[in-house]
Amino acid sequence: MTHVGEAIVKTLEAHGVKRAFLVPGESFLAVLDGLHDSPVDAIVCRHEGGASFAAEAHGKATGEAGVCMVTRGPGAANAKIGLYTAWQDETPMVLFVGLVPTADRYRESFQEFDVNAWFGDIAKGVYVVDAPERASRIVAAAFHLATSGRRGPVVVGLPEDIIAEEFTGTISGPHTRAAGAVSPSDLEAVASALRGAERPLIFEGGQGWTQDAADAWQRFAEEHQIPVLNDMRSSDKINFDSPANAGWLGTARNEKTAELLERADVLIQVGAKLWDKPTDNFELRQGMDCRNLVISVDPDQIANSGAITHHVLADPATFAKALDSLDLGGKPDTSEWFAEARRIHEDFSAIPPADARFPDLPEGAVDMYAVMEAIVDKLDARALCTYGAGNHCFWPQRFFPTRAFPSMLATRLGAMGYSVASAMAAKLADPERTVVAFTGDGELMMNGQELITAVRYETPMLVVVVDNEQYGTIRANQEKTYPGRVEGTQLVNPDFVMWAQSMGAWAEKIERNDEVAAAVSRAFEQVEAGQVALLHVIVDQDHATPEGSAEA
Template identity: 55%
Template sequence: MNKPRHAGQAIVDSLALHGVQRVFSVPGESYLAVLDGLHGSNIENVVTRHEGGAAYMAEAHGKFTGQPGVAMVTRGPGAANAFVAIHSAWQDGTPMVLFVGLVPTADRMRESFQEFDPAAWFGTQTKRVFVLDEADRASEIVAEAFFAAASGRPGPVVIGLPEDIITHEFTGALYPPIPVADGAVSSQELADIRSALTAAERPLLFVGGQRWTPESAAQVTAFAERNGIPVLQDWHADDRIPANSPVNAGSLGYGRQETAARMFNDADVLLAIGAVPSDVPTDGFTLRQHPNAVNILVNIDTSLRGRSGAVSRHVVASPAAFADAVAGLDLGRSAAWDTWRAAGREAQEQLAALPDPASLPVTAEGTAHMSVVMAELARHLPEDVVRTMGAGNHCAWAQSYIPTNVFPAQLSTRNGSMGYSIPSAVAASLAAPERLVVAVCGDGEFLMNGQEMATAVQYRAPLLAVVMDNGQFGTIRAHQEQHFPGRVSGTALTNPDFAAFAEAFGGHGERITSDEQAAAAVERAVKAVVVDRRPAVIHVVTDPQIMLP
């Protein structure tokens, strides 16, 4: 006789029905019935070392695959630790579902152990907050959560699981996935877009945001290349158009080229696909704010959340729907925009050019140039390399020397959240084990979730991490020098040997303290990852004065 199915098992069965292959978790007594449901299932439970790491991995999985990433944590402290990734998913529009164990229903409103109010905590940073109060609704709520996470502008959803309810018998039905609409470009909208672009002297595509697929990225690239229209990419959305495309004019946001900002401001017709002119790409709401600007926004988000500046037309469609609509569209004016396009392309190529070692400044003894190490690494990178980054000045090295020639190829956060590089690299390596995943980390950023190297070893996720060690929180130090020159306060760091740190977890470690060591160290590290299938860390000791922008 079969044992009755409890609600925890129904949740797992519903996840399987939604195509979930793995979840990321830190175990807790508050959701033991779900852990019991995972026992023997085909869903891999990737057990991490911190809830922040688990939730970041789920967010990165959602960003990398387009399907909601799933994390599971316990109540109170576990939920608090996961909040950083919820905020990242909210600002990036990433599909994600976080399951949080809760106190038993009888213990509510009594200041019970680790009790909190999930709606009060998460309500402003999620699309929906559910609490499962009836066991028979377990599958229904999973289906609703996945739909909310993936539809419209994607985002995070939280499901609270009272400890007692998930042990109750489930007698309901399993709910199938709810289809997510892509919107559409009407014939009139397409005609108007064509007319605006054809009449333009300085047309520009601005791409980024959510709901992209490899197919739509390739189709939009083909559309831009066929018509010779330059493309700017949103901040930390560098993989929609290949880095080597002749229409790639660079990216906006922090670290952007002046040419990119000038083109963005000067374009007489801007066609934004998936992206909106928000805070960062507009340099804090200063670029392209004139009220008569022609801005056509193709975006599945009916609210256009985060938008600034004028809107000439809003086409409610995903990048996939737009890509289908413009497949084969030839405007017949490519040559007219050669000069306009060439300026942006030239600036982008200069940014990605490998450095001339003779032009580099002398560094202090016992330090190396980060650019030399990255140039050596670039020689080993395959076409489909995946780069991950946290937040900080170190991101500039990844953006310059690790190309993004296929989609998806970049994982990073737009909310400036540190500690993301290693968890996101683990998630990408598990989702695409055939691809080389390179995490570029700052010394402060790495240690915020560096313990997830243990997860990488345990689950055979052979990522390669390059840690830039300049002994400081470099971005904040740069702001300090700008506003309070010579008064360094609260930004200095004393670091461990990151190579030895990696080896302690069972990975491979290399420590570089001179340019002459770079070539051999990089070669050994890449071999450890690609051939031996072991995570590796390259610890680059840099001169803090030279590396400070």
């Protein structure tokens, strides 16, 4: 007999799923049984938050829906953070949640909850497998919804009794996804706007990208001398070294980069939205006279600061195939504008020389500029970084060279605890990539236990812990609002080296500047030898972010 749990796993196989990140529970034992003889790898995590973050990161890294499996009640509650991240970051993901048996519903049963009420407003859809014969069709529908249009998470509820019953249906394969289309009128609208623009600007972000699409947009921007701004924590579509790369908007940005957004006479939004972070809480680029052309498969476009002049309902990869059809004959000379935008980014993203860094850095504190310089020196062209939330994020956002797609997995949501789990997922998705996770001392203690999961599944990566013994971002805002009244933001930390070593990772602490180069070299040697490595970097509380990075 084939039970429903086995049929669900076979549906995952039909959809090309290679791994599922999970924390086991008695509510979905039938699915675990189905995984026993399946080529789908069960990646057993230590917390549902870590499992859901890893699944979300897989969606970002591959463009395909990441899969997470958790049990009812507490398991579902813990997994909510990864689902919410997938919702705000528009990442394809399918979360399977075990449920109480159908006969036990609405009776205040053990760990009972309303799956629709819990997830309905942060998921694209919530399905419940209520009929054994429909199980595979429901799973296929969930994957289709997660990866179509505005990508995002979908929840599939699995009643404990139903998934143990005999499956009498057929296995459903993937549905064809619509990626939008580009009409002649769309092409003319974009071309006409660019032909009349003296200060054109492209703003990239969102999902629906491929390496080919990123390459095509980069060639187009370079050929026609149109600067490209990146959305916050999305700086991996245009090569770090491209003359078209003009930096990013949002937290840690340059003030001059934000001015480019204001000065542009035509803005082409490619997958990106003018949400509150890139627009400084909707203060930038607002008003009816802004010429903003949007290329996105999301028809709603709720996140916007100003008017939308024209909306092309297509994802970035679809429009990329039509770029050669754009007739920009007679376009104004934008070379000065193009060069100015590039200079701003080059100046901002260059690590300053030793004599120009933190002139008042106290004795005994490590210069994070030196740490970044040593790390960047060891990276290959396909290196990838991950990070979650906190002041430590400023360093990779500003200085990590993103030269391949994807090469920056981070959360726009601003959720702490993302860095380690996402790095593990990235390494599993592409074992040949060099993966560096940046985390703070506050963030590391949220789902950092997935370090042992990374060790178990042999995902060699480097974890850089920027330790300033505080919740630094909140402290910075606290000092702005209530100067000199620091409360509730200071931390006492464990010995992170011993902690990491207890999980089987190689680890070393950096407490002085003269230790940086050798320690970073040793860490990369360990990673190359197949080890998970961790560097514990002690930094001063008042020198935890690079100078000139805006908090906006």
